[in-house]
Amino acid sequence: MDSLRGGGGEGRRVVAVTRKTQEQLERMREAGRVVAECHALVREMARPGVRTIDLDREVEALIRARGGTPAFLGYRGYPASICASVNDEVVHGIPNRRRLQEGDILSVDIGVAKDGWYGDAANTIPIGQVSAEAARLIEVCYEALARAIAAVRPGARLSEIARAVQSYVEGQGYAVVRKYVGHGIGSAMHEEPQVPNFVSPALLKNDLVLEPGMVLAIEPMVNQGTHQTRTKKNRWTVVTCDGKLSAHAEHTVAVTEQGHAILTLP
Numbered sequence: 001m002d003s004l005r006g007g008g009g010e011g012r013r014v015v016a017v018t019r020k021t022q023e024q025l026e027r028m029r030e031a032g033r034v035v036a037e038c039h040a041l042v043r044e045m046a047r048p049g050v051r052t053i054d055l056d057r058e059v060e061a062l063i064r065a066r067g068g069t070p071a072f073l074g075y076r077g078y079p080a081s082i083c084a085s086v087n088d089e090v091v092h093g094i095p096n097r098r099r100l101q102e103g104d105i106l107s108v109d110i111g112v113a114k115d116g117w118y119g120d121a122a123n124t125i126p127i128g129q130v131s132a133e134a135a136r137l138i139e140v141c142y143e144a145l146a147r148a149i150a151a152v153r154p155g156a157r158l159s160e161i162a163r164a165v166q167s168y169v170e171g172q173g174y175a176v177v178r179k180y181v182g183h184g185i186g187s188a189m190h191e192e193p194q195v196p197n198f199v200s201p202a203l204l205k206n207d208l209v210l211e212p213g214m215v216l217a218i219e220p221m222v223n224q225g226t227h228q229t230r231t232k233k234n235r236w237t238v239v240t241c242d243g244k245l246s247a248h249a250e251h252t253v254a255v256t257e258q259g260h261a262i263l264t265l266p
């Protein structure tokens with residue numbers, strides 16, 4: 001894995017971004033495949049009456065059965081294998097005993113470490129029949145992720161990813177969360193660079209040029225109302241300040257010579 005200094009130059013923050021070899025990308029794909037398998041299981045299980053701790057238990061078992069480790073469990077003291085964020089919960093919801101209800105939207109984030117390499121992906125799932133507004137929010141979030149991924153190719157800048165998400169989401173009348181961002185990923189769950197979903201002067205000042213072998217976890221969080229969030233007293237669960245809905249979608253994406261490859265697929 002060769003480390004390069006991207007976005008250098010006068011007055012700029014120097015960011016060390018690792019580039020993975022073909023062999024290392026293959027190993028990341030192995031971890032990513034387990035992540036995808038877990039998401040398929042959650043999608044099958046998630047329905048009214050199910051508790052998010054039930055999902056957590058099943059996912060942890062599947063990860064271990066595949067020879068992996070839940071990447072979130074114990075990370076900075078995080079107490080579970082998945083994040084399960086319902087309705088106005090944005091990210092980092094701790095699985096609990098509350099039963100999912102018809103009409104809820106459930107964001108599930110799953111990270112797996114396998115043979116020293118990481119995969120990370122998130123989905124937002126409608127529970128039973130949801131309102132048209134909730135369904136549209138989820139759709140816009142997935143389309144934002146698709147547009148972000150489509151912007152990934154050698155020579156593209158990080159800001160093109162951010163702009164793809166922000167312009168689309170805001171054009172649809174929703175807001176992009178700013179406090180939480182995507183990230184580089186590889187032999188650690190969080191590597192440089194940060195991958196924001198909005199354009200800022202700070203991003204433009206240090207606007208990384210993508211190169212083959214870089215791997216990014218791209219994860220737009222889309223809010224129905226304000227972009228502003230707060231953290232609950234459990235110190236993890238992030239909610240919208242206005243109590244409106246939030247959706248989250250994420251894939252682990254490699255930059256390839258041809259463009260990109262999604263590593264968190266079955």
Ligand code: MF3
Binds near residue numbers: 075076078109
């Ligand atoms: N996908 C999230 C992230 O990249 C998951 C972290 S949750 C934690 O930050 F529990 F592990 F902190």
Ligand code: CO
Binds near residue numbers: 250
């Ligand atoms: Co992530």
